[in-house]
Amino acid sequence: MLQISLRLRLEFVPVLALAAGCASSSPKPVEPAEARERPAAEIIEASNKPPPIGMLLAELDASIRAWNHLLLTADTADERRKARMLEDNLSRLTHQRRTEIIEQLESGPLNNRVVAASALGFTRDVEAQSPLLAALEDSHPEVVSNALLGLMILGRTDTPLDPLCRLMQSSPDESVRRNAAQCVGSLVQAGARSDCVLAAARQGLSDVEPGVRSQSALLLAMLADHDSLPSICDLLYDDVPLVAAAAARAVAYIGTENPPQKGIAARALSRAYADAKGATRAHVRRALVDLAGVDRGVEPKDWEEWANRLP
Numbered sequence: 001m002l003q004i005s006l007r008l009r010l011e012f013v014p015v016l017a018l019a020a021g022c023a024s025s026s027p028k029p030v031e032p033a034e035a036r037e038r039p040a041a042e043i044i045e046a047s048n049k050p051p052p053i054g055m056l057l058a059e060l061d062a063s064i065r066a067w068n069h070l071l072l073t074a075d076t077a078d079e080r081r082k083a084r085m086l087e088d089n090l091s092r093l094t095h096q097r098r099t100e101i102i103e104q105l106e107s108g109p110l111n112n113r114v115v116a117a118s119a120l121g122f123t124r125d126v127e128a129q130s131p132l133l134a135a136l137e138d139s140h141p142e143v144v145s146n147a148l149l150g151l152m153i154l155g156r157t158d159t160p161l162d163p164l165c166r167l168m169q170s171s172p173d174e175s176v177r178r179n180a181a182q183c184v185g186s187l188v189q190a191g192a193r194s195d196c197v198l199a200a201a202r203q204g205l206s207d208v209e210p211g212v213r214s215q216s217a218l219l220l221a222m223l224a225d226h227d228s229l230p231s232i233c234d235l236l237y238d239d240v241p242l243v244a245a246a247a248a249r250a251v252a253y254i255g256t257e258n259p260p261q262k263g264i265a266a267r268a269l270s271r272a273y274a275d276a277k278g279a280t281r282a283h284v285r286r287a288l289v290d291l292a293g294v295d296r297g298v299e300p301k302d303w304e305e306w307a308n309r310l311p
Contacts, residue, residue, distance in 0.1 A: 053104060053112075057112055102120065113140070117132065122153055129154060145175045151183050155186070155187070157187060161188075161196055161197060164183055164184050165199075168180035169203055181215035184201075185215045198225060213238065214240075214243045224258060226258045244284070251291075252265060252288070253290075262310055263311050274304065
């Protein structure tokens with residue numbers, strides 16, 4: 001599952017409603033006749049007014065945070081159901097108010113632009129694509145980072161990948177590079193293509209940001225880039241378990257999809273399995289099982305013997 005980086009910083013001070021009905025010795029003010037005679041339809045209409053855009057963005061901010069947390073941690077069917085319900089509600093709210101959210105992204109204050117950038121993706125509306133692409137030129141990295149998230153959630157395969165590749169390769173902000181890599185990976189998986197992706201992913205293998213390294217390894221696997229296999233194999237020993245796990249998956253995938261590379265992939269994984277510690281060890285073993293198509297147990301020597309028999 002792709003980890004999504006959120007940087008939502010909308011500041012909103014709630015107004016608390018004070019409870020009525022307290023006893024008082026002061027005489028009650030007399031209601032004007034006009035207020036007493038206010039038509040019921042007018043009262044209903046006032047109560048049905050949509051919340052101001054600032055309040056809506058604050059609600060969206062909280063909901064997106066909750067959705068992202070569930071997306072990353074949901075282990076049960078009930079938690080996954082809650083995540084789907086949150087996403088459906090976000091889609092409904094953002095679609096209804098998309099014109100105002102676009103206005104906030106284009107000309108609102110910074111905090112509103114940050115939230116609007118990610119919220120627009122939930123509209124699932126082609127109308128959101130152009131403002132999100134324009135937001136990639138924003139001077140604030142928080143807006144750019146969330147615009148990338150918005151484009152990823154929008155998920156349109158006609159999204160131009162060149163500006164995303166540029167950000168992945170050259171943005172000075174780590175969160176922007178990470179979200180660019182995640183966005184490119186998600187769109188490529190959905191069917192988007194561009195010549196820029198291969199070069200960006202190869203460069204990303206050596207990025208200082210772990211999220212970029214892990215996404216780049218998976219991207220190169222999706223592209224079946226066997227020329228990058230030695231570089232991906234180096235990441236099996238990465239100090240960050242997330243990166244080593246992604247590299248293991250990528251090595252196994254390339255070895256499966258490209259039979260001449262299966263022996264190279266198997267020997268790299270078996271060596272890494274013998275040296276792996278902690279959570280990384282389980283990920284590498286799972287990759288070996290995927291590559292072999294059969295579980296050869298937990299002993300490294302059994303995997304090494306199998307790998308050495310392959311051409």
